[in-house]
Amino acid sequence: MIKFPDNFLWGAAASAPQTEGHSLTNGKSATTWDEWFEQNPEKFNHGQGPQDTSNVYEMYKEDVANMPRVGMNSYRTSISWARLLPDGRTLNQEAVEFYRDYFQTMLDHNVEPIVNLFHFDMPWWLMKEGGWENRKSVDDFAFYAKTAFEQFGDLVKTWSTFNEPLVHIECGYLYQFHYPAIVDFKKAVQVGYHTLMAHVCAVREFRNSGADGKIGIILNVLPAYSRSDSAEDIKAKEAADLLNTYSFLDPTVLGVIPEKLITLLKDNDLLPYVDAADNELIAKNTVDYIGINYYQPRRVKAPDNSVKKARMPSDLYESYDWPDKKINPYRGWEIYPKALYDVAMMMKDQYHNIPWFVSENGMGVADEQRFMGDDGMIDDQYRIDFMKEHLEWLHKGIEAGSNCFGYHVWTYVDCWSWLNGYRNRYGLYSVDLDNGFKRTVKKSGLWFKQLSDNNGF
Known part of the structure; x- marks a missing residue:
């Protein structure tokens, strides 16, 4: 029997834009996803845009009531910035009432709400002003964070500022998967820096508020494998680690931007514009915990061609296709559970053994209806096996002294996924889009209940 620490968090993660629906109603203004879908619907899988998603806005009470039935004692979701502050300043009272009842309902069912402020859903009013390219976004985000702490701080005790900040940086400014879908390494670095400072200023607002609780950030980081x-x-591995791992972990946990990263950016004419007081702000506003989202490893090699100045990350390191890999064919992602042990050791040895948790881990599979039994339940044994393998390595890390306090799967109910719509399903509950968003527990949900009840397996 593999047993986890007492009071371990067992739960799931999701986000407002991927679950709530009602994307342009009930006082919410547009985000980049709403606008991009209107401009270029052909980019979205089967025309599935952000307008409906999983209809949590109407069904949250049912969803929360089902959480203990699959063993969840915690749940991470996000607030929609564009719903709470539709113009950036004016409070949407209906949104306040919705979120307060949502979080209170969780508490009533003994589920701890872990609330994130930004999950790739840039308000359109700010995007028109340059989004994260504009330093003004730092102050705008700090005001939003302050508002959220004021409105929900009595209910929410665990906050995070950003989910996977590297994703909106890379996907929006290097790889064209998110709006504005441009390719500009220097802009990407500037967007990353403003994102970091937005996080720092949000932490400052949390400290100044005197709120009871803790604040962190959710990162998709892991050691690179050469x-x-x-x-x-x-x-190449060092460059990959500096850009993708240490760029956010060092300033948020240690309070300093790595000198080697500064040198790397300087050598390639990529340094961002900064304000004189920023280093002091970074040093004074470190986090209480870190969330780590882990799906696949990062394998790298030296670039085939050398250049004088990097114009893309691939000029510094290239992806390496490990011949012995095990793969999830639906996403094309390698399955490598041992990385969770390596992450655990990194957090222990390089980051003062700060409290951390697995904030996302999951397996997306297409056409899951193939695995539905006569009882109407999807037999997703592959997802159970995936979780077991990762939990075994996570447990080894905890046994070795790493300060991990929880494990969250992605996700609770099948959710909408950016350009991929509902192509791949991740949930412990399935969602029937053609039958009133009906929820049905999967076999993995029943297994997760046993996992939580036993605090191990």
Whole structure:
């Protein structure tokens, strides 16, 4: 029997834009997703946009009542910035009432709400002003954070500022998967820096508020794995770690931007514009905990061609296709559970053993209806096996002294996923889009209940 620490958090994660629906009603203003879907619906899987998603706005009471039935004692979701402050300043009272009842309903069912402020859903009013390219966004986000703490701080005791900030940076400014879908390494660095400062100023607002609780950030970080021990491959690994892992972990936990990262950016004419007081702000506003989202490893090698100045991350490191990999064919992602142990050791050895938790881990599979039994339940044994394998390595890390306090799956009920719509399903509950968003528990949900009840398996 593998047993986890007392009071371990067992739960799931989701986000407002991927679950709530009602994307342009009930006082909510448009986000970049609403506008992009209107401009280019052909980019979205089967025309599935952000307008409906999983209809949690109407069905949250049912969803929360079902959470203990699959063993959840905690749940991370986000607030929609565009719903709470439709123009950035004016409070939407209906949104306040919705979120307060949502969070109170969780508390009534002994489910701890862990609330995130930003999950890729940039308000359109701010995007028109440049979004994260504009330093003004830092102050706008700080005001939003302050408002959220004031409105919900009596209910929510665990906050996070951003979910996977690297994603909106890369996808929006390097790889064209998010709006504004441009390719500009220098802009991406500036967007990343403003995102970091927005996080820092939100933490400052939390400290100034005197709120009871803790605040952190959710990061998709892990050690990079190099193809070989050659000097060239190790240099590529170092660049990958600096850009993707240490860029946010070091300032948010240690209070300092790594000197090697500054040198790397300087050598490639990529340094962002900064304000004189920023270093002091970073140093004074570190986090209480870290959330780590883990799905797949990062394998790298030296670039095939050398350049004088990097214009894309691939000029510094390239992806390496490990021949022995096990793969999830639906996403094309490698399945490598041992990375969770390596993450646990990194947090212990490099980051003062700060409290951390697995804030997302999951397996997306297409056409899950194939696995439905006569009882109407989806037999997703593959998802159970995936969780077991990762939990075994996570447990090894905890046994070795890493300060991990929880494990959250992505996700609770099948949710909408950006450009992919509902192509791949991740939930412990299925959602029938053609039958009133009907929820049906999957086999993995029943297993998760046993996991939670036993605090292990």
